[in-house]
Amino acid sequence: MNLEISIAGIKLRHPLMNASGILGYAREHILKLIRYGVAAIVTKTITPKPKRGYDPPILIELPNGGLINAVGLENPGKEAIPELVNEAKRHYMPILVSIGGVNEQEFIEVASVANDAGADAIEINLSCPHTKGYGIEIGTDPHNVYNVVKSVASVVSIPIIAKLGLSDKVVEAAGKAIEAGAKALTLINTIKSLYIDVYTLKPVLTNIFGGLSGPPIHPIAVRVVYEVYKEFQPEIIGCGGISSWIDAAEFIIAGARALQIGTALRGGSQNVIVSILEGLRNWMLIHGFRDIREAIGISVRG
Amino acid sequence: MNYMVGKYSVRPAKVVSNIEIAKDIYILELEPLHLHEIPQPFNFFMIWVPRVDEIPLCIADFDGRKLKFLYKIRGDGTKALAKHYKDMMVGIKGPLGKGVNIRPTLNSKWLVIAGGIGIAPIPYLIKTWKNYGINIDLLWGVKTMDEIFNIYNFFPSSVGSKIILATEDCRYKNGYCGTVVDALRCIDVKEYNGIIAIGPNSMLKIICLELYELNPYIALETMVKCGMGICGSCYIKASDKLLCTDGPVFSCSEVIEHLRSSNINY
Numbered sequence: 001m002n003l004e005i006s007i008a009g010i011k012l013r014h015p016l017m018n019a020s021g022i023l024g025y026a027r028e029h030i031l032k033l034i035r036y037g038v039a040a041i042v043t044k045t046i047t048p049k050p051k052r053g054y055d056p057p058i059l060i061e062l063p064n065g066g067l068i069n070a071v072g073l074e075n076p077g078k079e080a081i082p083e084l085v086n087e088a089k090r091h092y093m094p095i096l097v098s099i100g101g102v103n104e105q106e107f108i109e110v111a112s113v114a115n116d117a118g119a120d121a122i123e124i125n126l127s128c129p130h131t132k133g134y135g136i137e138i139g140t141d142p143h144n145v146y147n148v149v150k151s152v153a154s155v156v157s158i159p160i161i162a163k164l165g166l167s168d169k170v171v172e173a174a175g176k177a178i179e180a181g182a183k184a185l186t187l188i189n190t191i192k193s194l195y196i197d198v199y200t201l202k203p204v205l206t207n208i209f210g211g212l213s214g215p216p217i218h219p220i221a222v223r224v225v226y227e228v229y230k231e232f233q234p235e236i237i238g239c240g241g242i243s244s245w246i247d248a249a250e251f252i253i254a255g256a257r258a259l260q261i262g263t264a265l266r267g268g269s270q271n272v273i274v275s276i277l278e279g280l281r282n283w284m285l286i287h288g289f290r291d292i293r294e295a296i297g298i299s300v301r302g
Numbered sequence: 303m304n305y306m307v308g309k310y311s312v313r314p315a316k317v318v319s320n321i322e323i324a325k326d327i328y329i330l331e332l333e334p335l336h337l338h339e340i341p342q343p344f345n346f347f348m349i350w351v352p353r354v355d356e357i358p359l360c361i362a363d364f365d366g367r368k369l370k371f372l373y374k375i376r377g378d379g380t381k382a383l384a385k386h387y388k389d390m391m392v393g394i395k396g397p398l399g400k401g402v403n404i405r406p407t408l409n410s411k412w413l414v415i416a417g418g419i420g421i422a423p424i425p426y427l428i429k430t431w432k433n434y435g436i437n438i439d440l441l442w443g444v445k446t447m448d449e450i451f452n453i454y455n456f457f458p459s460s461v462g463s464k465i466i467l468a469t470e471d472c473r474y475k476n477g478y479c480g481t482v483v484d485a486l487r488c489i490d491v492k493e494y495n496g497i498i499a500i501g502p503n504s505m506l507k508i509i510c511l512e513l514y515e516l517n518p519y520i521a522l523e524t525m526v527k528c529g530m531g532i533c534g535s536c537y538i539k540a541s542d543k544l545l546c547t548d549g550p551v552f553s554c555s556e557v558i559e560h561l562r563s564s565n566i567n568y
């Protein structure tokens with residue numbers, strides 16, 4: 001059974017990678033992610049200058065099994081990119097550098113460093129829901145999406161992946177990203193949300209608002225992947241709430257070629273990726289798929 | 303009340319007491335409305351001080367229902383925590399970390415070296431290991447005598463453990479005069495089956511370097527922001543380890559590069 005896949009021209013030994021923001025901004029983090037068994041590393045979103053991020057509480061598990069976070073895009077800035085890329089390369093791991101910024105110029109600045117450092121691809125974060133100016137304000141407007149992707153595409157030679165968040169115009173924004181030169185799309189980011197503690201009667205996160213991830217957003221992400229696939233059949237990385245092989249398989253038949261896992265990696269469990277892959281293999285066997293590519297988007301075409 | 307939430311949720315806990323027992327050192331007793339699991343020695347909790355901070359603290363004692371913590375005032379978060387009185391609510395996330403994660407042999411004899419507020423997790427370690435028949439001698443060093451409190455009084459299950467004190471201001475007459483490391487040099491460490499040290503990084507670094515061939519265990523402190531292995535802030539330099547999911551106790555050989563490269567002094 002073949003689980004190998006290529007996304008934006010990058011060969012992966014299987015479809016699973018970490019989602020941006022799960023470790024991914026220090027050399028040591030790369031080692032940890034490799035231990036988890038990912039087929040590619042995605043860095044934390046990197047901005048031109050280092051960002052300190054918010055004070056704790058920054059990340060809380062919810063009674064419904066989701067997570068809410070407002071980390072505040074803490075990252076070491078673009079100077080750290082070469083070290084991250086080198087560490088991944090030392091282990092023969094493909095690495096996607098996630099980039100963020102408040103305007104086109106900032107995106108270009110970080111993208112050029114990633115390009116020169118020899119990253120395999122750039123993932124443009126157009127969708128962070130809780131750090132003012134960095135993301136969802138850009139990502140919800142299809143014209144902005146077009147402009148950012150286009151301007152980054154004009155300065156780099158490595159493939160670009162656009163990461164979009166939930167919005168009313170997400171299908172249109174996806175179309176614009178492809179038109180502007182994105183080789184693939186990552187769908188979706190966290191969803192703006194709020195958690196208030198009923199005992200102390202206060203919002204828990206320091207930033208008050210945060211991004212929702214984990215199982216509660218999975219059906220929403222599957223819907224977005226399905227709709228975008230139906231409209232454009234682009235290369236899609238499905239992301240949002242994967243915790244078992246079933247969630248992963250559902251994304252694939254909705255149109256995803258590759259997958260990212262965030263919340264399910266909490267707690268440092270070493271076997272999340274392994275058990276999802278195992279489940280996918282068994283599932284392929286049941287359906288007689290010899291190659292995972294046979295399953296991509298099958299529910300949309302069917 | 304049925305409160306079905308995971309270990310990384312914020313769970314309500316009521317302050318039972320919160321008193322200063324030595325200079326800037328407090329003992330906090332909390333009664334959680336629901337406990338996720340029985341904590342192990344060196345597990346820690348994130349204590350949420352609503353709208354102020356979330357602070358990692360090691361478990362100092364547990365009686366099956368109530369959790370005790372020992373903490374020292376450092377900045378705004380601990381200051382705000384000290385202003386929480388009986389019946390006020392805070393939030394707790396945990397137990398976090400792997401805890402001690404050491405399997406000592408029955409009836410063995412261990413030396414625990416604590417610097418300053420590094421004493422926090424030791425009473426619960428002594429209590430828990432006592433049940434396995436493990437005998438702990440404690441070497442506790444502080445800067446000034448007014449940081450000392452009577453461990454036997456506040457944690458009666460420590461009675462039976464030998465406690466050796468060292469003060470840097472030399473005002474405590476029944477102990478060593480000097481740092482905990484000075485005192486350690488007067489002790490025959492080979493007499494022990496194992497060693498655990500906890501305290502400032504500068505102290506741990508010296509202990510790891512001096513006793514390297516014995517490969518002692520040490521409990522580290524790094525910046526803990528999420529406690530669940532996602533944010534990455536607690537990573538141990540030059541390793542693939544995260545303090546919040548793999549620690550806080552490591553063997554010196556696992557963290558020596560981290561200690562060498564850090565010049566943090568607190």
Ligand SMILES: Cc1cc2nc3c(=O)[nH]c(=O)nc-3n(C[C@H](O)[C@H](O)[C@H](O)COP(=O)(O)OP(=O)(O)OC[C@H]3O[C@@H](n4cnc5c(N)ncnc54)[C@H](O)[C@@H]3O)c2cc1C
Nearest residue numbers: 357358359360372373374376377378379380422524525526
């Ligand atoms: C696993 C672990 C267990 C700990 N157990 C205890 C304990 O039992 N008793 C005790 O008194 N202290 C303990 N600490 C240290 C304690 O968490 C800090 O003293 C506290 O967070 C300081 O907060 P503050 O707002 O008062 O000070 P701040 O002014 O915020 O910071 C003062 C200093 O405290 C440290 N610090 C601040 N925030 C954190 C953080 N989130 N994680 C780690 N260090 C931080 C930094 O060195 C900082 O310079 C522990 C730390 C860790 C990592």
Ligand SMILES: Cc1cc2nc3c(=O)[nH]c(=O)nc-3n(C[C@H](O)[C@H](O)[C@H](O)COP(=O)(O)O)c2cc1C
Nearest residue numbers: 019020021045069125189213214240241261262263
């Ligand atoms: C703590 C945390 C930090 C995140 N940081 C980023 C980030 O820097 N950039 C980004 O594009 N997405 C970030 N995300 C979103 C994830 O990449 C992912 O899109 C989202 O969590 C949904 O996947 P999941 O349900 O598997 O976690 C973050 C998510 C979490 C939980």
Ligand code: FES
Nearest residue numbers: 527528529534546
């Ligand atoms: S504190 Fe966030 S990964 Fe350890």
